[in-house]
Amino acid sequence: MEVIGYGTQDASIDLGPLKFTREPVRAGEIAIQITHCGVCHSDLHQARDDWENTVYPCIPGHEIIGEVIEVGEGVSRFKVGDRAGVGCMVNSCQQCDQCDVGDEQYCTGPKSCTLTYNGPKKPDGTNSYGGYSTGIVVREEFALTIPEKFTSEHAAPILCAGVTTYAPMKYFGLGDGHTLAVAGLGGLGHMAVQIGKALGAKVIALTTSPEKADALKEIGADEIVDVNDDDAMEKHAMSVDLMVNTIPYAHDINPYLQLMKAKSQICVVGNFLGFEELDTATMVFNHVGITGSLIGGVAATQEVLDLCAEHDIRAVTKSIRMDEIGEAFQRMLDENIEFRHVIDMASLRDDDDAAAKAVQVDNPVRGEVVGRA
Ligand SMILES: [Zn+2]
Ligand SMILES: [Zn+2]
Incomplete structure (x- = not known):
């Protein structure tokens, strides 16, 4: 499949049109014409090499929705014309202990899982290209069925922002009678508030932007606490069973510790850059993990x-054209937004100018289709 993507060949260059070929559909795989792709903070970090592991060219995007346009031999869950989603991974070994229990993201196979863009989690030089593109080929085990009641724009953010915040709630058994706190109320956080409510928890939204209170109430937050308001923080001391911390950069986590009940957990899902200092005394005295x-x-x-x-x-979304991605990245950096940008991929497919300007790059890999019965 000939594909136009939007990516970059260097951390210092803005994203622009690139072209490449997705290798033909093999047994067990499907080809998807992408109609929508959510914009995640990870896309920005990866494109700018903030984690110092980017393999270029980098074509981000892992909240992909589209239409199945071809199915390979043996595919049983999809047919041509179906809607399908692709999240953060396109492959894994399907044979290790982690894959066996459905945690492909922790795959211990030789190359680990293959992420939807930037290739294997343990970088080995091979690359994969994500959903800022007109099409993708993926093994069917890694394609999601999109419930009919969603528009594609509203479904896209669930594929990363939704599952990233849901996974720790599931792991730690969040439910009725528990209190969830959500720190960082951007794309991930605003999904976390709603998912926590759906699981039966009381939800405290922790914000540094109290002007967002109405929007947070609207999506179901029971309490909104201004992190910079010492009295408010004190009032909620030792009340939280689980905190999902979605803040995507290094920050001071210590003020949050006082909110945690004894034997509770703060789960970090967005910051890969570490914490400078940790108040281990509070962690030890209250058994806070x-x-x-x-x-x-x-x-x-x-x-x-x-x-x-x-x-x-529903994710709170804002639809953008592919060529508005630079502005969207800047907004994510500058504005503390509480919605998810979703790219309308028709804007790239129909852009003759982008097609004419697109720079040819090597074809991406997607790993073997191993472990199929
Ligand atoms: Zn993401
Ligand atoms: Zn595995």
Whole structure:
């Protein structure tokens, strides 16, 4: 499949049109014409090499929705014309202990899982290209069924923002009678608030932007606490069972510790850059854990799609054209936004100018289709 993508060949260059070939569909795989792709903070970090592991060219995008246009031999879950989603991974070994329990994101196979863009989690020089593109080929085990009641624009953010916040809630058994706190109320955080409510928890939204209070109430937050207001923080001391911390950069986590009940957990899902100091005394005296969680497995992704459909949970989205991605990245850096940009991929498919200007790059890999019965 000949594909136009939007990416960059260097950390210092803005994203622009690139072209390449997706290798033909093999047995067990499907080809998807991409109609929508959500814009995640990871896309920006990866394109700018903030984690110092980017393999260029980098074509981001892992909240992909589209239409199946071809199915390979033996494909059983999709037919041509179906809507399908692709999240953060396109492949894994399908044979290790982690894959066996549906946690493909922790695959211990030789190359680890293959992320939707930037290739294997343990970089080995091979690359994959994500959803800022007109099409993708993926093994069917890594494609999601999109519940009918979602528009594609509203479904896209669930594929990363939704599952990334749902996975720790599931792992730690969040439910009725528990209090969830959400730190960082951007694309991930605003999904976390809604998913926590759907699971039966009381939800405290922790913000540094109290002017967002109305928007946070609207999506179901029971309490809104201004992190910079000492009295408000004190009032909620030792009240939280689980905190999902979605803040995507290094920050001071210590003020949050006082909110945690004894034997509770703060789960970091967005900051790969570390913390300078940790108040280990509070952690020890109250048995507060700081843990981490990476995206979520394919089964959990389908689960959270179905949960969001059942509870009418919607991402708050803003539709953009592919060529507006630079502005969207800048807004994410500058403005503390509480919605998800979603790219309308028709804007790239129909852009003759982009097609004419697109720079040819090497074809991406997507790993073997191993482990199929
Ligand atoms: Zn993401
Ligand atoms: Zn594996």
